[in-house]
Amino acid sequence: MPLFMDFHKLDSDAITEEDMYKAHLRDIAIQNKHGLVYKKYYLNLNHKTAFCLMEGPNKKACIESHKEAHGVGACNIIEVSPEHEFIPYMGKGDQNEKDLALTLSGEVDSGFRTILLVDFLALTKPSDNITTEIRDTIEQKKGNLVKIPNKKVMASFINASDAVKCSMEIALYFEALGGNVPFSIALATGQPVDEHSTDLFEETKKKVRVMSRLGFELGICMDSNTELSAIKTNDSSQLDTAGITTIDHATYAEMQKLDAVLMKNLNDSSFNADALSKQLGLSKTQAYRKISALFGIPPKRLLSELRLLDAAKALTISGKTVSEVAYDSGFNSPTYFTRVFRNRFDILPSKMNKSGFGQ
Structure with missing residues (x-):
């Protein structure tokens, strides 16, 4: 049967583990009537959230079962793939005699996870060797690898501090390669x-x-949820986060808006720093100040960097010519593109195109 996971927002601060178990028993009492099998539930009393895992014929049966058992449905229910989603992100875990989800170490599993995403550009080394090293580090730091349809590497961690330590070790590995492998590492924690x-x-x-x-200008960045979770699960005196940029909620909202504008316009050669400022709803001075404060470079330089990275990736995975990639990446002159590409990466784009690096 299909696998489903729901979300419950607990309204009362007084709810206990015993209260949740009693609610779970009400679900079990009528599960056969709806063709369901309730597997286990995840509980985070601090965040007042609960997530139930169940097998059932369809989403409608899950909704009707909850309404009958509790008088109200779950806040949301989604279908999940056991092999491609649930196990990679949640892990196998365990459960106690009351079906409360436990981590492999025996602690109550909150359901929250820290997601790590590593992106890099292999200029002078085969990317497969780098990917293998990253994957090995993730597994050593108790992360679960998640398959994604690109050259990036994604993983899920139960413990945020493990994810932070893993990101720092991966960054050190990149630095040991001599600085010729641009990379970005992002961490976020959520339900x-x-x-x-x-x-x-x-x-x-x-x-x-x-x-x-x-994040290529930042190296490692994490959201504020990850920072708080890492501090709670680790002795803060032993968790060195120097070199990691923490992105708070307000800053992320600005990054999200910036990303949307760039994704839409980056490959348009007429799109420049002035157009970026206008679409962000900022003056030139405001855009310069905000972008420089976050990334350490002005808007014009950020545009150039992102276009060069976009072009470099295209050269490693497409069969297009250097001129085609230059125009596709927002450069209106292949000659100018070749010059700035070589100045930035110390390699001719034509050499990179023929090298097979990143394949």
């Missing part, structure tokens, strides 16, 4: 299902993708 999601960890995955796309 598996929220009120509007249709996909497991939908909002958290969106967040790491935005931070990753814009």
Whole structure:
């Protein structure tokens, strides 16, 4: 049968584990009537959230069962793939005699996870060797690898501090390569299902993708949820986060808006720093100040960097000529593109195109 996961927002601060178990028993009492099998439930009393995992014939049966058992449905229910979503993101875990989800270490599983996304550009080394090293580090730091349809590497961590330590070790590995492998590492922590999601960890995955796309100037960046979770689960005196940029909620909202504008216009050669400022609803001075404060470079330089990265990736995965890639990436002159590409990466784009690096 299909696998479903729901989300409940607990309204009362007085709810206990015993209260949740009694609610779970009400679900079990009528599960056969609706053709369901309630597997286990995840509980986070601090965030007042609960997530139930169940097998059933369809989403409608899950909704009707909850209404009958509790008089009201779940805040949201989504279908999840056991092999491609649930196990990679949530892990196998365990449960106690009351079906409360437990981590492999025996602690109550809150359902929250820290998602790590690593993106890099292999200029002079085969990317497969780098990917293998990253994957090995993730597994050593208790992360679960998640398959995604591109050259990036994604993983899920139960413990945010493990994810932070893993990101720092991966960054050190990149630095040991001599600085010729541009990279971005993004970390975000969130819940598996929220009120509007249709996909497991939908909002958290969106967040790491935005931070990753814009994060090559930052190296490692994490959201404030990850920082707080890491501090709670680790002795803060032993968790060195130097070199990691923390993105608070307000800053992420600005990054999200910036990312949307850039994704729409980056490949348009007429789109410049002035147009970027206008579409962000900022004056030139405001855009310069905000972008420089976050990324350490002005808007014009950020545009150039992102276009060069976009072009470099295209050269490693497409069969297009250097001129085609230059125009596709927002450069209106292949000659100018070749010059700035060589100045930035110390390699001719034609050499990179023929090398097969990144394949």
